[in-house]
Amino acid sequence: MTLNRTRSKVELRRTGLLAGFLLLAVAAGLVISGSRKAQETASFGRERLVSWEALPEMDGEMCEWVPASASSSLMAALAPQDSGTTAAAGRPRLSAAQLEEISKREPLYTVTDPHFGYAGIAVDPVRNEVVLAEENLSRLLVYDRLENTPPAASMSEPKRMIGGEATFIEYACSVYIDPASGDIFSVNNDTMNWMPVFGRDARGNVSPKRKLRTPHTTFGIVADEAEQELFLTIQDDHAVVVYAKEAQDHDAPLRILQGDRTRMADPHGIALDTKRNEIFVSSWGTYNERPPLSEGGGGGNVDRPDFPVGRRRAFPGSGKIDPPSITVYPKNAEGDTAPLRVIQGPQTQMDWPTALASHPERGEIFVANDTGDSVIVFRADANGDVAPIRVIQGPRTMVKNPTGVTVDVKNNELWVANFGSHAATVFAIDADGNTPPKRVIRSGPVEAPSPKLSNPHTVAYDSKREEILVAN
Amino acid sequence: MANGGAQPTREIAGQNTLFTRTMHDMAYDPVRDEIVVPQFYAFAVLTFRGDANGNVPPIRKIFGPSTQLQHPMALAVDWIHGEIFVPQNDRILVFPRDADGDTAPLRIIGGENSGLRASRVTVDPVHDLVIVSGNGLTIYDRTASGMAKPRAFISSEAAREASLLTTNPESGMIFASVRPGGRYRAEDYVGVWSIYDKGNAPPRYTIGGPNGLLKDARGIAVDAKNKNVIVSDKSLNAILTFHLPEAF
Numbered sequence: 220m221t222l223n224r225t226r227s228k229v230e231l232r233r234t235g236l237l238a239g240f241l242l243l244a245v246a247a248g249l250v251i252s253g254s255r256k257a258q259e260t261a262s263f264g265r266e267r268l269v270s271w272e273a274l275p276e277m278d279g280e281m282c283e284w285v286p287a288s289a290s291s292s293l294m295a296a297l298a299p300q301d302s303g304t305t306a307a308a309g310r311p312r313l314s315a316a317q318l319e320e321i322s323k324r325e326p327l328y329t330v331t332d333p334h335f336g337y338a339g340i341a342v343d344p345v346r347n348e349v350v351l352a353e354e355n356l357s358r359l360l361v362y363d364r365l366e367n368t369p370p371a372a373s374m375s376e377p378k379r380m381i382g383g384e385a386t387f388i389e390y391a392c393s394v395y396i397d398p399a400s401g402d403i404f405s406v407n408n409d410t411m412n413w414m415p416v417f418g419r420d421a422r423g424n425v426s427p428k429r430k431l432r433t434p435h436t437t438f439g440i441v442a443d444e445a446e447q448e449l450f451l452t453i454q455d456d457h458a459v460v461v462y463a464k465e466a467q468d469h470d471a472p473l474r475i476l477q478g479d480r481t482r483m484a485d486p487h488g489i490a491l492d493t494k495r496n497e498i499f500v501s502s503w504g505t506y507n508e509r510p511p512l513s514e515g516g517g518g519g520n521v522d523r524p525d526f527p528v529g530r531r532r533a534f535p536g537s538g539k540i541d542p543p544s545i546t547v548y549p550k551n552a553e554g555d556t557a558p559l560r561v562i563q564g565p566q567t568q569m570d571w572p573t574a575l576a577s578h579p580e581r582g583e584i585f586v587a588n589d590t591g592d593s594v595i596v597f598r599a600d601a602n603g604d605v606a607p608i609r610v611i612q613g614p615r616t617m618v619k620n621p622t623g624v625t626v627d628v629k630n631n632e633l634w635v636a637n638f639g640s641h642a643a644t645v646f647a648i649d650a651d652g653n654t655p656p657k658r659v660i661r662s663g664p665v666e667a668p669s670p671k672l673s674n675p676h677t678v679a680y681d682s683k684r685e686e687i688l689v690a691n
Numbered sequence: 692m693a694n695g696g697a698q699p700t701r702e703i704a705g706q707n708t709l710f711t712r713t714m715h716d717m718a719y720d721p722v723r724d725e726i727v728v729p730q731f732y733a734f735a736v737l738t739f740r741g742d743a744n745g746n747v748p749p750i751r752k753i754f755g756p757s758t759q760l761q762h763p764m765a766l767a768v769d770w771i772h773g774e775i776f777v778p779q780n781d782r783i784l785v786f787p788r789d790a791d792g793d794t795a796p797l798r799i800i801g802g803e804n805s806g807l808r809a810s811r812v813t814v815d816p817v818h819d820l821v822i823v824s825g826n827g828l829t830i831y832d833r834t835a836s837g838m839a840k841p842r843a844f845i846s847s848e849a850a851r852e853a854s855l856l857t858t859n860p861e862s863g864m865i866f867a868s869v870r871p872g873g874r875y876r877a878e879d880y881v882g883v884w885s886i887y888d889k890g891n892a893p894p895r896y897t898i899g900g901p902n903g904l905l906k907d908a909r910g911i912a913v914d915a916k917n918k919n920v921i922v923s924d925k926s927l928n929a930i931l932t933f934h935l936p937e938a939f
Contacts, residue, residue: 318897321896321935321937322880322898322899322900322903323903324898324933324934324935326899326931326933327692327919328692329694329929329930330697331695331928331929331930332928334696354928389874455713484732503711503712504706505730507734530762533762535756535758536756536758536760536761537756539733540733540735543706570706590705590746591705668696670696670697672928672929673928674928675925675930676715676909676923677717677855677910678910678912678921678922678923679718679719679910679912680719680912680921681719682719682721682914682915683721683724684742685914687912687932688726688912689910689923689930690716690728690910
């Protein structure tokens with residue numbers, strides 16, 4: 220269904236993905252400064268007085284730690300009787316009523332995206348549906364496969380949405396659809412170390428039919444239907460974990476691919492070539508060294524001995540920076556296995572290669588090339604510093620910060636989730652160059668700005684330019 | 692002032708930046724006009740020009756075995772004395788701002804068996820203080836080194852739940868995102884303490900909650916000129932700017 224309206228404010232308060240800074244213009248500011256000597260004034264930039272007094276030395280032993288079980292109503296605790304530091308600070312504490320007023324003060328400004336931010340994508344040619352993982356409201360959205368938002372329309376309404384606290388979906392970045400059952404596998408990248416699985420008719424804030432505990436920072440997903448196995452990339456651990464496809468709860472991985480010889484470095488996308496029985500993994504390029512997996516797993520954010528060697532066991536100062544790559548392995552590879560081939564180098568045009576898809580019959584690998592604003596295509600047997608055989612890029616393509624890509628082999632179509640343009644775009648499988656998509660599903664107007672917020676962990680303020688800096 | 696579905700004025704993103712998707716802190720240096728970012732996987736500290744835009748490389752990177760960096764998640768810049776502070780759980784590594792390449796820390800606050808649980812750090816370069824979050828707010832002399840005794844420790848329940856930090860040196864205030872837990876309840880808030888607080892001192896002000904708007908408060912910054920506090924919320928997926936003149 221297509222609607223010529225925007226979604227409700229309640230429904231649409233958040234946005235999507237893209238790792239990088241988004242620098243958002245705001246108000247005026249100035250540099251503050253000072254120096255070490257007491258009662259001194261310093262200036263940086265325009266003149267500005269800064270006066271201060273030295274903090275008195277602390278006498279005696281450190282204050283005792285308050286036991287973690289201590290608790291009290293915060294507002295009651297804010298009452299001015301307890302700290303005894305008011306005089307030293309030279310600022311009177313406010314009354315409880317004043318503090319209550321401040322605590323409920325509305326923000327002056329709120330930067331948020333009123334539209335869905337498409338991140339991951341999977342197509343279901345059996346049931347003629349497409350599922351988009353979106354990172355603004357943390358929803359899975361199901362559309363008709365042939366949905367095509369008219370140019371004058373604001374957006375297309377999904378047929379079904381799955382999201383909410385019960386669903387275990389948070390910042391879903393990738394999605395997989397079981398071709399036999401239509402079950403939807405949703406991969407959370409950061410804040411939720413579970414992979415929920417939903418029946419194809421699920422909608423709303425529903426519990427998944429099952430969920431699997433995963434290592435921290437899962438990103439890409441692919442399944443080997445012949446072997447009934449599930450592959451997940453793990454950014455934190457520079458690893459691939461392989462599960463039984465029906466694994467759930469705290470089931471252990473069947474095998475782990477991890478180690479220096481694998482050359483994985485911040486892996487994101489993964490694809491399976493069922494004809495060559497190979498898996499392809501795209502890496503952004505930075506990593507660190509750890510003890511070998513042969514010495515035992517564990518030590519990660521989710522600390523289990525049957526998980527990859529985790530972040531806490533990394534060697535200090537062992538960070539490495541490599542160019543982005545696609546590494547290729549036998550699909551049954553495990554341990555510290557070297558890749559069969561490595562696509563890497565300046566001719567590849569890779570620029571944050573974030574998602575992969577395979578077309579085994581054509582012998583091609585498709586790459587969602589995030590900051591390249593492109594989809595690049597390699598021959599499946601490509602090796603070394605090779606140029607893509609096709610590049611979908613340019614203003615007519617509507618490809619902007621693509622973070623999801625999938626292939627519909629049955630209908631010979633290529634699908635792209637564009638985080639930067641509120642759009643999922645559909646191309647002929649052999650599309651090349653600055654080609655317009657066959658169809659577009661949009662979550663917002665064509666010209667709608669995109670704040671590109673996703674999982675905004677930190678902010679800073681640039682007082683010179685009066686801008687807010689946001690890391691996503 | 693950015694509001695609503697604002698388009699970014701510029702983006703620093705792409706392969707040349709050496710960024711990863713995991714960026715948990717950054718700092719702006721108003722004296723040098725530079726942006727400093729920890730790189731979580733490469734164990735590096737990256738510095739960019741303040742006007743950086745697009746797929747640009749850092750102008751400096753602290754990186755290599757001498758750095759002792761391990762999954763740096765947070766940092767703070769002392770823009771007056773030219774130092775970068777990187778918390779690493781039981782220690783805080785201090786680097787010269789101009790360091791480039793494989794550089795050892797100038798000094799280390801804490802160390803093995805220090806009892807320090809440094810999660811986040813901020814610097815008040817006017818009062819010469821380093822403030823550290825991690826099961827409380829610990830205040831050190833800026834030049835502290837080794838097992839130096841803190842000047843003060845704020846141990847209140849709110850301080851123990853404080854995470855990301857910043858300061859406004861003019862008013863001697865510490866701003867922290869306070870996260871009692873969970874991502875779906877509006878329990879989070881920004882807590883504001885004085886650098887003179889200690890012991891069981893509660894925040895002098897809270898904004899955005901508790902029981903207000905914030906559900907998963909994380910990043911925090913101040914716009915001192917306009918007396919505003921800027922906070923990111925991962926659950927709302929939003930950047931909120933509150934006016935809090937009382938704290939400036």
